[in-house]
Amino acid sequence: MKKIKVNLTFPPTMVTFPLMTLLVREYMLEVNILNADVRLNRTGKLVVELLGKEEDIDNALEFIQGEGIKCHIFNGTLSIEEDKCIHCGACTTVCPSHALQIEQPDFYLTFNKEKCLVCGLCIKACPLRILHLDHREIEE
C-alpha cells in the first residue's frame, strides 16, 4: 500500500467532472479531501490524500493527467528556518489545518507535520520568507 498527497488543478471546464467517484470506483483508492476550492466556471483546486496499491495509484495519476487535470505530488514537507523565526504568527493566519500554531502560554510557533496539508499558503504569508516547500512535480 502507498499513500501520497496530491494537489490537483482543474481547468474551468473540468470543475464538474466527478473525479473522486472514479478514483474510488475504478481505481479502488481511498480518498481523503484535505483542501478544496471549487467554483463553477473557475479553475478548481483540490488537495487530496490517496491511499491504495502502488499500481492503482500510478494508473490513477495517468488517468487524471489524461483528463487534462494538472497534478502535483507533494513528497516533501514544509521546512522552517527555525533560527530565523520570530514567532510572529503570520503563517498561522492562513494555515487551514492548524498545523502551524502559536501555542499558549509560551507563544512559540509549533509545526505539526502530520496535520500539514502541504497547501503552501503559509510560504507567502511569512513576512520573513523563511518557510519552504520541497515537492516533486509530475507535469502533464
Place this chain on the structure above:
Amino acid sequence: MPVKTIDEINEKILEGKAVVVTAEEMIDIVEENGSKKAAKMVDVVTTGTFGAMCSSGAFINFGHSNPPIRMTKVWLNDVMAYAGLAAVDAYIGATELSQTQGMLYGGAHVIEDFIAGKDIKLYAESYGTDCYPRKNITTTINKNNVNQAFMFNPRNCYQNYPAATNSSDKTIYTYMGTLLPQFGNITYCTSGQLSPLLNDPEYRTIGIGTRIFIGGTQGYVSFQGTQHDPGQERMANGTPISSSGTLTLIGDLKNMSTDYIRAATYEKYGTSLFVGVGIPIPILDEDMAIKTAISDKDIVTNIVDKSGKTSFSQAASYQELRSGFVTINGNRIPTAPLSSMVKAREIADLLKTQIKNGDFLLTKPVEQLPTGKERLKKLDVRGD
C-alpha cells in the same frame, strides 16, 4: 500620594537595590499583595513589543566624496532614499520598495542589512553645482564607513490597534496579513499586557525624552508619534478601545542588532519593519502599580472588516483573541497574532536585566505627551 521619585529609583538602581519586574510579573504581584503594597515593593516595571511598524526609517550621512556631490536622488541597494536634505544626508524609509526586486526587498531590508554590517550599494545623482560639481556617484557604504546613522521612526508603539477580518468573497492581502474570505480568520497585533503604552495608558511616565530600549540599544522618545490620538474612547481602566497614542522614536542604528530589528514582506502589500521596543515604567505611586498590572482580559479592541464592504465592528478582549477563536455571527473564527510575544518577552526580560545591573537608568520626561480630547483630522478631497 507619591511613594517614590524617579531620582530615588535611579539611586536604588545604581546601588543595585532596585526591584524590577516585567509587566506580566506585575499582574500576579498586584493580585497577591494588593496595589498599595505592590507600589512600595516594586520600583520599575519593564514592557516590550515586537511588531511590524511601517512608519520607521533611518537618516544616514554618507560623508563627502572628492570632488563633492549634492545628492539629489539616492538609491541604496536599488531602493530609493529621500535626499531632499543637505548634500550627503538621506532618509531611507521602511516601506520604500526596491526598483529591481519589488516587494521582496525594501527600505526595511536595507536597514536590516546595514545593521548586520553588510555592504550596501549607494548610487546617487545630482544636477551639479559650482560648489558640488559631481553629477553621480557609485560606491558601497556600511555602518563602519558612514558618519551618523540613526533610526527615526515617526510612528511606533501604537497604543492598541483594531483587529482585522474580511467579510468579502475574496482573500485580501493587507498589512494585517492575509485575510481569508467570508470571515475566514481574524488577525490582531499587540503585545497586550506587555505593551508599553497600555501599561501607562495616560502617559504619566512615558513622554518626550524618555530613555527606551530600541532595536537592541538605548534610544529615546523624541515626540508624540504621528496620528497620536489620545482622545480615543477609553475603558474605566484608562486603556483605549482602539488605536490611540503613538510615539516618535530615535536610536543609533550603528548600535542596533538584527535580533531586534527585522525586515518584513507582506504579500501583495509591501515591506515593513519589525521594531523591538522596551520602555521602563517607574512605579511612582499606587496608581502606576494598578496601571501596570493590566492584563489581556482587561484590554479590548475592535475587530473591523478590512475588505471595506461592510461597517462590521465587534469588540473583543485580547484574552479572547489569544484563545485562538472568537465567535462572529455564531461562527467560531480562528484568530492569529502578527506581533511576536516571544520577542516582546525577551525584550522586557533583557531590559529588566539591564536595569538591575545598573546599565539602564530611568528618565523623567522633558515634556508630557499631549492628552487632549481633539480627534484626528480626515483628509478631505477638495476640488480645484
